[in-house]
Amino acid sequence: MKRFGPVFRHLLAGYLSLFDLSGRTMFSIVRASGGPPRDRASLSRDWARVGRDLKTAMEQVGDGR
Secondary structure: OHHHHHHHHHHHHHHHHOOOOOOOOOOOOOOOOOHHHHHHHHHHHHHHHHHHHHHHHHHHHHOOO
16 A cells, blocks of 8 residues: 555545645645756657657558568
């Protein structure tokens, strides 16, 4: 059950956000630290993966596969 803790925490955060009409969190839930720099790094890795997948697909089409 311990390994599902993060999943339940994120589900709870999403559920509680439904009741957050002020734009600020009414209920404090611990969020991962790192903020914008961590988000930028994650987006960069995601787009690098997209680029590699696109390159692989284009090579396969070019090879006639």
